[in-house]
Amino acid sequence: MSSTSSPVTTASQSASAQATGGSKGAPRLRTPRKTHVPGRPKRSVLLTVLTGLILVYTVVPLLWLVISATKSQEGLANSSGLWFSSDFALWDNISETFSYNDGIFVRWLLNTLLYVVLGAGGATLLAILGGYALAKFTFPGKRAVFAVVIGAVAVPGTALAVPTFLMFSKMGLTDTPWAVIIPSLVSPFGLYLMWVFATEAIPTELMEAARIDGAGEIRTFFQVALPLLAPGTVTVLLFTTVATWNNYFLPLIMLKDPDWYPLTLGLDAWNNQAQTIGGDVIFNLVITGSLLTIIPLIAAFLLLQRFWQSGLAAGSVKE
Amino acid sequence: MRRTTSRLLRGIALLSALAMGATACGGSDDDSSGQKDVSAGDIQAALEKGGSVTVWAWEPTLKTVAADFQKKYPKVKINLVGERSGDKHYTALSNAISAEKGVPDVAQVEYFAMSQYALTKGLSDVAPFGADKLKAKYTPGPWNAVSEDKAVYGLPMDSGPMALFYNKKVFDKYKVAVPTTWDEYVDAARKLHKADPKVFIAADAGDAGLTTSLLWQAGSRPYKVDGTKVKIDFADANAKKYTDTWQKLIDEKLVAPINGWTDDWYKGLGDGTLATLPSGAWMPANFETGVKNASGDWRAAPMPAWTKGDKASTENGGSALTLPALGKNKELAYAFVEYANSGDGVATRIKEGAFPATTAELQDNAFLNKEFEYFGGQKANEIFAESAANVASDWSYLPFQQYANSIFNDTVGKAYISNTKLSAGLKSWQDASIKYGKEQGFTVE
Numbered sequence: 001m002s003s004t005s006s007p008v009t010t011a012s013q014s015a016s017a018q019a020t021g022g023s024k025g026a027p028r029l030r031t032p033r034k035t036h037v038p039g040r041p042k043r044s045v046l047l048t049v050l051t052g053l054i055l056v057y058t059v060v061p062l063l064w065l066v067i068s069a070t071k072s073q074e075g076l077a078n079s080s081g082l083w084f085s086s087d088f089a090l091w092d093n094i095s096e097t098f099s100y101n102d103g104i105f106v107r108w109l110l111n112t113l114l115y116v117v118l119g120a121g122g123a124t125l126l127a128i129l130g131g132y133a134l135a136k137f138t139f140p141g142k143r144a145v146f147a148v149v150i151g152a153v154a155v156p157g158t159a160l161a162v163p164t165f166l167m168f169s170k171m172g173l174t175d176t177p178w179a180v181i182i183p184s185l186v187s188p189f190g191l192y193l194m195w196v197f198a199t200e201a202i203p204t205e206l207m208e209a210a211r212i213d214g215a216g217e218i219r220t221f222f223q224v225a226l227p228l229l230a231p232g233t234v235t236v237l238l239f240t241t242v243a244t245w246n247n248y249f250l251p252l253i254m255l256k257d258p259d260w261y262p263l264t265l266g267l268d269a270w271n272n273q274a275q276t277i278g279g280d281v282i283f284n285l286v287i288t289g290s291l292l293t294i295i296p297l298i299a300a301f302l303l304l305q306r307f308w309q310s311g312l313a314a315g316s317v318k319e
Numbered sequence: 320m321r322r323t324t325s326r327l328l329r330g331i332a333l334l335s336a337l338a339m340g341a342t343a344c345g346g347s348d349d350d351s352s353g354q355k356d357v358s359a360g361d362i363q364a365a366l367e368k369g370g371s372v373t374v375w376a377w378e379p380t381l382k383t384v385a386a387d388f389q390k391k392y393p394k395v396k397i398n399l400v401g402e403r404s405g406d407k408h409y410t411a412l413s414n415a416i417s418a419e420k421g422v423p424d425v426a427q428v429e430y431f432a433m434s435q436y437a438l439t440k441g442l443s444d445v446a447p448f449g450a451d452k453l454k455a456k457y458t459p460g461p462w463n464a465v466s467e468d469k470a471v472y473g474l475p476m477d478s479g480p481m482a483l484f485y486n487k488k489v490f491d492k493y494k495v496a497v498p499t500t501w502d503e504y505v506d507a508a509r510k511l512h513k514a515d516p517k518v519f520i521a522a523d524a525g526d527a528g529l530t531t532s533l534l535w536q537a538g539s540r541p542y543k544v545d546g547t548k549v550k551i552d553f554a555d556a557n558a559k560k561y562t563d564t565w566q567k568l569i570d571e572k573l574v575a576p577i578n579g580w581t582d583d584w585y586k587g588l589g590d591g592t593l594a595t596l597p598s599g600a601w602m603p604a605n606f607e608t609g610v611k612n613a614s615g616d617w618r619a620a621p622m623p624a625w626t627k628g629d630k631a632s633t634e635n636g637g638s639a640l641t642l643p644a645l646g647k648n649k650e651l652a653y654a655f656v657e658y659a660n661s662g663d664g665v666a667t668r669i670k671e672g673a674f675p676a677t678t679a680e681l682q683d684n685a686f687l688n689k690e691f692e693y694f695g696g697q698k699a700n701e702i703f704a705e706s707a708a709n710v711a712s713d714w715s716y717l718p719f720q721q722y723a724n725s726i727f728n729d730t731v732g733k734a735y736i737s738n739t740k741l742s743a744g745l746k747s748w749q750d751a752s753i754k755y756g757k758e759q760g761f762t763v764e
Contacts, residue, residue: 073609073611074589074611074612076582076586077585077586077589077590077610077612078589078590078612169418169420172420174420174421175421252407256400256403256411256415256421257400258400258402261402265402266402269402269403272403272404272405272407274580274581274582274585274609275404275405275580276377276378276379276404276405277378277477277479277599277601277604277605277636277637277638277673278378278379278380278601278604278605278671278672278673279377279379279404279605279608280379280608281585281605281608281609283582283585
């Protein structure tokens with residue numbers, strides 16, 4: 001979901017930025033020039049159309065999901081995808097999703113939460129500690145660490161899944177929650193982001209002032225640095241939460257026991273029921289389950305959006 | 320997407336096999352030839368002593384069977400894991416076997432994949448447990464799939480003698496006769512599609528299972544397997560019957576390019592745009608849960624014949640319960656398999672919609688006279704049982720059929736989306752399969 005939600009945010013922002021820039025008559029305050037004035041009231045048709053297309057591209061699947069979640073299994077087969085069918089079965093679907101197969105969906109939801117809290121939470125904590133240290137302290141080998149982190153950002157997690165599986169298999173950790181949590185703790189991008197953010201957000205003078213006032217390193221970190229790092233922290237937390245929440249491939253190869261499945265794998269298992277002999281076909285529950293799965297993510301985005309934006313922009317302008 | 324994932328998974332299976340192979344070399348050399356017979360008394364004693372059995376099987380009716388079994392033997396715990404099926408199931412099983420860790424005590428294996436696991440010594444021979452004496456209980460097709468010489472690698476759970484399911488409402492509406500030969504099938508396809516361009520005779524976007532089943536029915540025997548000697552040849556006259564007919568369906572765009580088991584497919588079965596479905600006798604259960612809205616529209620008919628009057632039939636799908644060699648609690652595991660597939664479990668499973676592989680049940684009057692409400696009260700089991708009796712038993716799959724099926728879409732699949740002829744597609748499937756077989760150390764012709 002991360003890939004669909006974030007373009008929406010940026011796209012609509014740029015659209016609204018353009019709209020306000022256009023209506024407020026900003027150019028009057030500037031020296032009138034014929035060409036290349038940023039924020040000129042002229043609307044770019046091409047950009048508007050492009051933004052519109054991207055909006056449709058990202059919103060239509062979501063719309064389909066919401067509409068389809070209101071249909072029963074029969075309704076799904078009988079009606080067109082982008083409009084409601086005669087029966088409205090959303091509430092039935094939701095209660096059936098939670099009760100199907102002795103309420104396994106709830107178990108999967110709790111598993112996902114566990115992986116997110118420990119995995120994404122842990123990854124964020126490590127990124128803060130590491131980023132702060134790398135930004136504010138000098139030590140031998142810092143350049144090497146930098147190279148390794150930048151290199152690690154470039155390696156997709158999927159490529160590491162197989163070697164990780166082999167390693168975990170030797171350690172006897174496969175098919176346990178640790179097999180999902182431990183790899184999730186590593187977020188090179190999060191570390192890099194915190195590093196850059198900490199460099200900009202914490203003035204070295206402030207740290208020196210704290211030290212002169214007699215604060216120890218730990219106190220300086222917790223009472224001076226950490227509050228300043230809040231926007232970056234939220235940004236990294238959102239990143240890692242989305243990554244862990246949507247993680248499919250890692251748990252797929254690590255876990256066999258359905259009692260430890262996250263939602264992604266569980267929904268996939270339900271979807272696969274339709275492909276087996278005598279299997280119970282429950283596309284309606286797969287769809288409703290998917291909708292329920294993305295709601296917490298959407299909520300997290302809406303609630304933390306302010307921090308997310310200020311976090312991303314930090315360090316982009318030299319003051 | 321699905322194919323990419325499964326390709327990745329195959330890579331993983333291979334990698335872990337390679338990595339674990341090195342460590343496994345020194346260890347287990349004990350051959351199964353030295354296995355001693357296990358008496359019924361030994362099994363009974365084990366059941367009384369109790370223990371747990373891990374079962375990897377997606378067959379839905381096993382849930383009730385496992386519960387009944389635990390009620391009968393309270394000291395035995397059946398741990399049924401059924402969330403994975405198909406490719407993902409085999410990947411997990413192969414991974415566990417190569418890692419020598421987490422191997423289940425009982426695993427469901429489809430007939431087409433049996434020899435692959437049997438040949439690599441992945442499965443225990445259950446003949447010493449008394450399985451060899453059960454031969455007469457099963458229909459020849461499934462038994463042929465689980466046994467090799469004197470060894471028995473599992474007990475057949477269900478079978479899939481094929482029938483032609485057709486949407487009677489559609490055929491009646493356009494006054495088209497239900498085809499009894501494949502030539503008539505092509506005619507019916509043309510008539511239906513002409514009457515309503517939205518109607519297709521069937522959905523087929525390239526399916527290895529369907530193609531091999533139809534070749535089987537046509538009398539073609541592309542795979543000959545003798546130990547590690549394998550012969551692959553799709554060029555016999557009987558295979559040509561299939562390619563000629565199916566080429567017409569593809570060229571004239573009479574089959575809908577929809578993959579089986581997708582939501583589009585279920586939708587097409589429900590709304591009358593897919594007029595027929597050649598499938599195994601286990602299909603009714605899927606109709607009843609997946610295509611509820613078309614209840615009463617569909618009927619079953621015998622498979623169309625390749626030459627008029629010929630009764631030869633074929634199988635599609637079906638699986639056995641096996642005992643992976645590295646599993647534990649063999650006695651208990653076998654006791655469960657026998658209970659489910661030969662004992663009381665069979666009746667339970669039929670009641671829940673499974674199609675048996677045992678002759679007694681197939682000839683049972685209550686079974687044959689069962690009226691399917693879904694098929695408008697038709698006694699469909701009569702058709703399925705007749706089909707089961709007419710399946711030729713000399714068919715064999717490749718000892719690496721699972722791999723071969725996975726490359727079907729890259730080879731034969733081209734015939735569905737480009738100008739490649741079906742026969743040429745089969746030839747490239749043959750070549751790719753031979754190449755892989757040689758790499759795996761088989762003697763392939």
